[in-house]
């Protein structure tokens with residue numbers, strides 16, 4: 345059965361009452377569950393459409409998949425992992441870490457696997473969220489979206505792609521059953537995933553044609569094996585691990601300072617240029633790989649193996665977007681092309697047009713996506729006026745381009761836990777961020793963005809939404825983000841109180 349709102353049909357059997365419902369069991373969902381329980385919420389559920397937790401680190405199994413910020417930072421501060429075997433852990437280790445952490449904190453049994461949230465709507469009279477899933481129905485006091493900005497693969501609209509006779513897949517849905525040995529492969533895209541999987545498959549395939557719309561800044565990756573002795577030391581002395589995390593945080597923040605004051609970036613950009621010069625001798629290839637915008641304008645990439653892989657005789661770089669697929673030929677906008685058996689799309693995700701925004705509705709039945717009209721915004725990247733008692737994790741305007749998603753998440757979790765504690769102690773039934781507060785925050789962000797490299801670096805990036813507005817980036821330091829989100833600010837919200845007869849009554853501010 346199809347619905348007029350475009351969501352899929354639901355077979356509803358039961359309604360479960362819960363205090364909090366979390367959509368997704370990636371690192372955000374797991375972290376939220378841990379912090380909400382610490383804040384005193386016992387009755388919560390995580391709804392996960394897949395059959396396993398881990399989100400990104402479950403889905404992205406492509407060869408070479410790893411994090412690109414140091415693992416000491418790409419982990420929860422409350423669950424440090426002294427056992428990382430590499431400075432930048434690979435996907436299987438991160439996936440295992442998330443499994444372990446969810447189990448250790450008692451979160452795994454709270455996850456309803458194989459269950460998809462298809463619609464969530466605020467009911468003002470009850471001051472609760474009514475949530476329909478592909479299995480049951482829920483009524484929840486709080487709704488937390490941890491559905492992940494890097495979740496839904498972006499499949500480009502390339503004429504003829506659907507009729508391609510060979511195999512096509514997106515990097516985040518890797519086809520391990522498809523034999524790449526001896527294949528002629530076209531890779532579309534040259535972003536963070538392609539930089540990792542291209543070197544991992546280059547020596548296996550017969551030919552690799554890389555279609556690169558925009559050259560990327562790629563810096564050497566300071567990755568290395570962490571010897572057993574160092575791991576034992578970190579395990580024995582947690583203070584040493586905290587010191588490592590702090591040192592890495594400081595290093596990343598220095599880079600972040602450059603992103604906000606691009607003149608400082610010249611030295612870092614020089615490292616990128618030297619890296620390219622040292623690894624790519626052919627001047628034509630080097631020209632094709634030289635970015636024409638300031639480093640940091642697009643996500644900065646780290647790799648020691650990407651450039652060398654592109655110099656191999658079986659690789660051709662097409663410095664052009666793909667215009668069409670004709671038969672088994674991938675054709676670039678510059679007229680070059682390649683006959684291939686396999687197309688791998690390294691084309692990214694629906695980041696600022698997250699599908700979940702089409703499934704969350706206000707009290708009048710208006711979708712979150714309709715409120716946003718293509719330009720997401722939220723107060724402190726977290727709460728949206730008209731959507732009471734709801735929180736978006738890794739929401740708009742919290743992207744940093746240099747720091748770890750865990751840093752952003754934990755700043756938000758402080759705010760979320762503070763909000764829930766205050767809500768309960770003050771006897772609130774509903775909290776809705778005041779529209780003028782949200783608008784003022786949004787204006788402040790938009791005012792601060794122009795000098796940053798994200799807006800002034802001269803590129804087009806996924807930080808920009810369909811309207812051309814930067815709805816992704818946080819224009820200040822992550823220290824400021826942490827300070828800004830450290831204390832819940834009740835005065836920013838319109839509230840309703842529980843009247844005692846089960847109906848919420850408006851209480852103003």
Ligand SMILES: Cc1cc2nc3c(=O)[nH]c(=O)nc-3n(C[C@H](O)[C@H](O)[C@H](O)COP(=O)(O)OP(=O)(O)OC[C@H]3O[C@@H](n4cnc5c(N)ncnc54)[C@H](O)[C@@H]3O)c2cc1C
Nearest residue numbers: 368370371372393399400411412413460461491492748749
């Ligand atoms: C390949 C890759 C590498 C990355 N590396 C880094 C890095 O090095 N450093 C960094 O800071 N960031 C990195 N990121 C970005 C970010 O850290 C990760 O995407 C991270 O996993 C986000 O966590 P999350 O829990 O918010 O979302 P996700 O991990 O995407 O989890 C979302 C979960 O929600 C579920 N879900 C979605 N919709 C529904 C629904 N309607 N109903 C039920 N369940 C639903 C999904 O199945 C999924 O399990 C990377 C992203 C990718 C894709």
